[in-house]
Amino acid sequence: MSKLVLANEGVFPITKDQNGQALKDCPATGLSISGTIQGEGKLAGVPSLFIRLASCNLRCMWELPDGSLCRCDTPYASFEAEQDLQLDTEAVFNLVKNNIGDLKHVVLTGGEPMLQHKALSTLAGRLKEELRLHLSIETNGTIFAEDVAKYIDLFSISPKLSNSDPNPGKLDHYELKQSGPLNYHPQKRKNIAVLQKFIAYCKDNGKEMQLKFVVGKHDDHQEIKEEFIAPLNDLPPTDVMLMPLGATKEELALTSKMVLEMAIKNGWRYAPRLHIDLFGPKAGV
Template sequence: MSYLALANEGVFPITKDKDGQSQSELPATGFSFPGTIQGEGKLAGVPSLFIRLSGCNLRCIWSMPDGSFCRCDTPYASFAPERTFSMAIDDVVALVQQNLGAMKHVVITGGEPFLQHKALADLCLELKKIPQLHLSVETNGTLFSREVAQHIDLFSISPKLSNSNPTDEKITFYGLKPSGPLSYHAQRRKNLPVLQKFIDFSRENNKDFQLKFVIGNHNDYLEINKEYLSELKNWNADDILLMPLGATMEELKKTSKMVLEMAIQNGWRYAPRVHIELFGSIAGV
């Protein structure tokens, strides 16, 4: 039996266990029923269940326009995976089935899901046996697996710009040790051949994808054009999404208008973070 390493909330938001028994506590949404919405990207607003995998091969720490720092908004799945636990794939699928209700959308996120590509392929195979289920995966676009990709309907790819590099100043600010992904993030954050594989696979197999860039600087559009879009083929303008940097409403206020202007001027999509607007900066929503 295959197992997955899950992070923090694992499968969320749910109200029933794998046997269909009601849980004693409400999910983080505060609702008495399972589910939330996809808060980002092309499918923002779609009712969804999430599966959060643990572990990431990158360590993003961004600079805000005012010079302050903002690191990955799910550090418990990357920087400090303190609540990682293993779960059999059959149990993950059972949790989804018991809590799916009228929803038809499951999002696999992380961390970086493709780190667990073998078990992930098994999970996706089983999930796609659920009639009419739409399956999205959120990835940083540095790893690709055809075994996983064949089961995915939407690839939500978030390539990391140079602003995400964990510089010495950022590492010192957070009291971190410059080891592991912190030491090689800058060299591995951009993998153009892998990004092209995602695009080509999507075009050849009637899949959808989005390149969702986190924006924190006024000139980030220059890097997107020069370092990514000019080197990639077979993308359309509506596949390019700009998402304002920030894990709280206060941080989003610093970047949202700038990102909106950048999206309009370049003919790309603006991607709000609806879940933060609705629930604030909490996990499990």
């Protein structure tokens, strides 16, 4: 039976185990029920369950407008995936089935979910065909896998800008050495051919998508236009979203108004981070 490697919270937020028995601890949301809301993108505010897969092929390190740094907001699913949980797809399916209640949306996130596309396609197929759920996938847009894509309703694609590159100063700050994915991030983070595959697949198959850029610098709109939008075909402006950089309310305060103005000027959509407003930076919410 195929297995998935999940990050430490795995399927969340939940109140029952895979056998339908009540868990002792309350979910990280502080609520006594399973589920949370999607905090980002076109479906912001929609009640959802999340499945967080471990491992990523990128290593994002961002610089805020004041010069301070912040890493990927889920480093435990990318940089430090040491609390991995290996479960077969049957166990993950049962966790969803026993906790979904009246919810209709499941979000496949990471890390980078497409790295595990073979096992993920098995799970996604069951979630779609047996539970009739709406499936979103959050991906960095560097890998396209049709075996998963055929079950997805919304592709939330977040291409990484050059501000995410792990340069020597950032590595020194986090006491990391230039090795593995830290070496390859600048070359891998932008894959126009793969992004075009996503766009064409959505157009040909009636799927929804969004290109969601994390923005932390005043000139990021130029890079978005010239290096991403210009080479792509058939991308409506309504599918381009700008999300302010920041994993805490304090960090978001440094970028939100700048990003709001940038979105309005360019006719793109502004994407808030509702889960940070509600729960702060903690995991599992």
